[in-house]
Amino acid sequence: MTTTESQSVSDAVTAGSHATDIARSGAATFRTAGGGADEARVATVVGAALEGIRSAIREHKVTYEEFDAFKRWLISVSDTGEWPLFLDVYLEFEVEKVAAETQDGSVGTILGPFWLDGQAQLDSPATLPMRDDEPGTPMILAGQVTATDGTPLAGAKVDIWHTDDEGWYSGFAAKPPAGNLRGVVTCDDQGRYEIHTRRPAPYTIPLDGPTGQMTLAAGWSPWRPAHIHLLVTAPGHRTLTTQLFFTGDPYLGHDVASADKPELTLDPQPTGNGDEVRSDRDFVLEAEGDRIQDSTPIGQRSSTSEAQ
Numbered sequence: 001m002t003t004t005e006s007q008s009v010s011d012a013v014t015a016g017s018h019a020t021d022i023a024r025s026g027a028a029t030f031r032t033a034g035g036g037a038d039e040a041r042v043a044t045v046v047g048a049a050l051e052g053i054r055s056a057i058r059e060h061k062v063t064y065e066e067f068d069a070f071k072r073w074l075i076s077v078s079d080t081g082e083w084p085l086f087l088d089v090y091l092e093f094e095v096e097k098v099a100a101e102t103q104d105g106s107v108g109t110i111l112g113p114f115w116l117d118g119q120a121q122l123d124s125p126a127t128l129p130m131r132d133d134e135p136g137t138p139m140i141l142a143g144q145v146t147a148t149d150g151t152p153l154a155g156a157k158v159d160i161w162h163t164d165d166e167g168w169y170s171g172f173a174a175k176p177p178a179g180n181l182r183g184v185v186t187c188d189d190q191g192r193y194e195i196h197t198r199r200p201a202p203y204t205i206p207l208d209g210p211t212g213q214m215t216l217a218a219g220w221s222p223w224r225p226a227h228i229h230l231l232v233t234a235p236g237h238r239t240l241t242t243q244l245f246f247t248g249d250p251y252l253g254h255d256v257a258s259a260d261k262p263e264l265t266l267d268p269q270p271t272g273n274g275d276e277v278r279s280d281r282d283f284v285l286e287a288e289g290d291r292i293q294d295s296t297p298i299g300q301r302s303s304t305s306e307a308q
């Protein structure tokens with residue numbers, strides 16, 4: 001695919017309503033226990049958000065025509081089920097940055113709306129489910145999962161999902177079969193994992209729905225750089241939610257979801273086996289108790305164990 005072609009994840013309504021169902025079910029409970037509704041907190045945060053919008057109205061002299069267009073746009077975000085998509089594109093990265101201030105271990109980034117529960121359970125070394133003629137460059141991703149003190153985390157799990165070589169996610173687009181290029185890989189007794197897959201491709205958010213239409217109307221790029229999503233888990237440790245990107249990707253630094261970080265870039269090298277490439281990446285998980293006991297931002301602690 002060239003950089004001028006557009007590769008949408010799916011048609012907006014199909015992908016959006018599926019992502020909405022997942023968000024509504026609360027299936028992503030690996031992350032938080034959910035927020036409380038303390039009155040002062042609601043007044044502070046909701047008040048600040050509303051004041052941000054009111055100040056934009058005042059500063060930019062928003063007209064009734066624009067206000068009505070905004071109402072119609074919000075209604076269509078609901079109608080297409082695009083709330084998870086819109087929120088994960090334009091707001092999740094800020095929430096993740098706030099969370100990261102008090103987290104140790106490997107660098108994380110956003111989850112996004114395309115994680116699915118109940119995927120193939122595989123032992124390392126593992127090959128992700130794929131079609132017999134799965135297109136794309138064969139790729140091995142391998143490494144070790146340890147605690148912050150270097151102890152290998154035997155039996156840690158690496159939940160991995162990414163697009164195919166054309167930028168399609170299984171479960172959200174008609175083309176790839178269910179479960180394609182998704183799996184949950186159990187590490188060996190040294191916390192090591194090795195996953196055989198295909199290198200993913202850049203893609204755009206759906207362009208036929210309100211999130212993509214607003215993005216295009218503002219003249220912003222709708223592209224995400226190619227990436228691999230990972231959830232790395234081990235009992236007693238905080239789940240690491242992250243993504244891995246690729247050096248040389250034209251969309252690095254221009255991610256519509258603002259989720260790429262320099263620390264998360266892979267530089268796969270040829271293995272000598274045909275056109276196969278390999279990248280090695282270790283993950284460090286912080287113990288659950290560490291975070292609860294010390295809410296000082298990592299950068300302000302007296303001794304900091306450097307995350308990868």
Ligand code: BEZ
Binds near residue numbers: 085111112113205257
């Ligand atoms: C993704 O990570 O794939 C993603 C994140 C936010 C919005 C859309 C997609």
Ligand code: FE
Binds near residue numbers: 112114227229
């Ligand atoms: Fe993605």
